[in-house]
Amino acid sequence: MKLPSDVIKKTGPKPGPAVAVFAGVHGNERAGQLALEALAETLSPIAGTVFLVKANPPAIERNVRLVNANLNRLFSRRATPPPTYEGARATELMDLLDRCDALLDLHSYPETAAPDAAEPFAICEPDCRPLVAGFDVGTVVGGFAAFEDGGSDGYMHGNGKIGVCVELGAIERTEKFVDLGIDTARRFLSHFGCLPPAPPLLPRPQRHLRLTAFHKKTAPDFRLARPFRNLEPICAGEEIAAENGRRLVAERDGFIIFPNDTRPVGVEAFLLAAEAT
Ligand SMILES: [Zn+2]
Numbered sequence: 001m002k003l004p005s006d007v008i009k010k011t012g013p014k015p016g017p018a019v020a021v022f023a024g025v026h027g028n029e030r031a032g033q034l035a036l037e038a039l040a041e042t043l044s045p046i047a048g049t050v051f052l053v054k055a056n057p058p059a060i061e062r063n064v065r066l067v068n069a070n071l072n073r074l075f076s077r078r079a080t081p082p083p084t085y086e087g088a089r090a091t092e093l094m095d096l097l098d099r100c101d102a103l104l105d106l107h108s109y110p111e112t113a114a115p116d117a118a119e120p121f122a123i124c125e126p127d128c129r130p131l132v133a134g135f136d137v138g139t140v141v142g143g144f145a146a147f148e149d150g151g152s153d154g155y156m157h158g159n160g161k162i163g164v165c166v167e168l169g170a171i172e173r174t175e176k177f178v179d180l181g182i183d184t185a186r187r188f189l190s191h192f193g194c195l196p197p198a199p200p201l202l203p204r205p206q207r208h209l210r211l212t213a214f215h216k217k218t219a220p221d222f223r224l225a226r227p228f229r230n231l232e233p234i235c236a237g238e239e240i241a242a243e244n245g246r247r248l249v250a251e252r253d254g255f256i257i258f259p260n261d262t263r264p265v266g267v268e269a270f271l272l273a274a275e276a277t
Helices: 029-044 058-064 087-099 125-130 150-159 171-191
Strands: 006-011 014-023 047-054 102-107 121-123 139-142 160-170 207-216 232-234 239-242 247-248 254-257 269-276
Touching: 006 121, 014 029, 014 087, 029 160, 029 171, 047 087, 047 150, 087 150, 087 254, 102 150, 102 171, 125 139, 125 160, 150 160, 160 171, 207 254, 239 269
Parallel strands: 014 047, 014 102, 102 160, 121 139, 139 207
Antiparallel strands: 006 047, 121 160, 207 269, 232 254, 239 247, 254 269
């Protein structure tokens, strides 16, 4: 099979799994892209096949989140892909993922108010816990698959495979998180035997959260009640936002994820998560 554009294939001398590392699904999230470029120069697998994928090259070139559509909502065979660049790209990347056993997808998120406080975290379902236990991230959030179709990690999970997204801290602090991107990718590849075992991390807690709400903006007047930080604790009864003349209040204690009131109607404005049991 011909490789899609902007995909580098590296094959080890020994047989092994096929795995993919994505960066730039959202073109303005640079840390993962720089990590991928470093890996493209230095990586030499000892086994298996590694695909290094610049996921959305036109968006990367323009340093924008997307060209026509959010690529990370299009990894699904259930819906007809939109007749846009991202629709076509999602189809060719799903064809590539169908040849892979596992995916690591590197992202970053906006943290305009407090970029220095931004905390990297992983997004995956519980079947990935043994893998992400070896990543240097303090928080793991699961349960996305129940709320939203079309994420790259959810696509892998839906096919009974391993899919992990790692959010490499703030878009506004790209340089700070490139090394974490490289380290995370190397640990991912070690887990699957494509690289020798990674050096162990110092013991540290890793907390597990589970998504409890996925709020999409329904009106242009949606406003967050205050500038929340990503993963900031939220108390039951606390006002999160106002929309359409209504107050949106947290039903239980938890954490807010990806708070953003600048995105268009129909797009997620915040997510809520609670400690996983
Ligand atoms: Zn992203």
